[in-house]
Amino acid sequence: MHLNKHIATRFERCAGVSPNRLELLCKLTGGQISQSDLQKAVSIDPAAVTRHVQQLEAEGILQRTRSESDNRITLVQLTEEGKSKVALFKAEKDRFLEELQADLTESERLGLIQALQKLNSRVQLIIGNKQD
Incomplete structure (x- = not known):
């Protein structure tokens, strides 16, 4: 657990995004998804997913809308800015993993x-x- 925490902290410092937030963002690269399905797809606490979604929406990285067919369903998708940021985050992740495994x-x-x-x-x- 100590190693995982240490790697996560270093990763966030290098990539500019936490591993949990990157996992969530990567699930959105496939297109629009309900927030409920997003919560099921990631290994993050549901309350934390809600916080991430709210913060990412405030940052302009994703947007939430109500389903036209069922107003109870909240749909989530990346904005254009979000798509660009995810591509940068993924590149940083790859670079970090290469550096981590260099030896x-x-x-x-x-x-x-x-x-x-x-x-x-x-x-x-x-x-x-x-x-x-």
Whole structure:
């Protein structure tokens, strides 16, 4: 957890966006989505998603509208400025990850990816068992 927190802090300093906010923004690159579906698609607390959405709307990065077919549904999408910023954030993320892995050999990188994929699968299995 300490490593994750340390990496997240450094990432935000380098990329200008938190990993959580970038995850949320990347989900919006596919087009308009309901805020409810967005909350389900990201691994962020629903209250935090609402705060992010409100702040990003205030910054002009995304916009919220009401669904024409169901006024209870809030739709979220990136603005043109938001699309440009997401592209910059993704480029910074790629640069950060390259720098982070600079001292790893190709074999070490592959091993790390495989280990992280196994851990992720195990976490998903544990979460699935707790929801049953």
